[in-house]
Amino acid sequence: MIYFDNSATTQIYPESLKAYLDTSTKVFGNPSSLHRLGSQAHRLLEMARGQIADLFTVQPNEIFFTSGGTEGNNWIIKGTALAKRQFGNHIIISDIEHASVRKAAESLQDLGLEIDYLPVDSLGIVQTEALESLIKPTTILVSVMAVNNEIGSIQPLEAISEILINYPKIQFHVDAVQAVGKLSVNEYLKPRVDFLTVSAHKFHGPRGVGFIYAKSGKKLQPLLDGGGQESAQRSTTENLAGIVAMAKALRLSFERQAVFMDKVTKHKELLITALTDFDKVKIFSPDTSDFIPTILTLGLPSVRGEVLVHALEEREIFVSTTSACYSKRGKMPSTLGAMGVRQEIAEGAIRLSFGEQNTIAEVEQFMLAFRQAYIQFEKVTK
């Protein structure tokens, strides 16, 4: 079995799973309880927060635990709209944001939120030049992802930061879900960034847990009110085992990042070279410094992505269409659409995404399987 769908989710590290099990079984108290078991749980919670804050070189009180990327993005979009409503009702998001940013914003349109979309070029990279002309006196938030989940393009956060330095009242959010463990922190947590979204299951941590970084002093309304956990910013009993296991996975993925990136860069180069043999194959994630090496999105015109996915699955290779969230709905993939890729080509796209466990032997086996599938579909693509 070859698992090349690591941008959808990763296999949990054994060390992270052990941390989860140990915490669940040994430290089962509620961190809010006044007794000894509660204090023990509280200490562990704050220790995990401190470790995460250290890895990101931020303050522990700027880290808030969530259930993952979707919640983090919804919180920052909706929480900013609510907290800053007396200052404005306009937000700018890129045209290739994950559905959890785009739909969170669009859900507020009926309540008066105005959205402008920052366009991307034909490679899927945000056109920074367009930003300044979209900013209005009522703009309260700009949201641009660090790395696109469908093709792996790295977004120009430095250039956006430089523009936003002149607009200190606009909050700047970066969805870093696909960047953590692949880029160094300073490539996405720029000094001008106010909010960051992170999700554990994308870096070999458990599902259903993540965190946001919220710069001290920035305005964000809580979405979950209740018992006052997370400094009253997100009430609900903390997922302590998940949080501890996430902190473990984060540290390990940071430690292993350089070796992993080196290996995967070679794998991607090899694949791209091998794919040049197939003249109908379109590559949407070139091996340049504008793209992370863990994603390779390619397409065969006139063959639907899901047909290719299943043809590879028959050969025990697991990939996805361009985004797992869109795959089941069979909709036009949003990033390729925003790049101006023609629909019949976009619909033929598949995404290979690599994780730490993948080997060169798997890359070679993939090429053999792809060759067979290509021959099978070649007649259709004429």
Ligand SMILES: Cc1ncc(COP(=O)(O)O)c(C=O)c1O
């Ligand atoms: C860029 C991006 N943002 C947000 C999410 C949502 O994360 P989660 O699955 O943790 O809700 C994903 C998941 O694919 C993603 O790729």
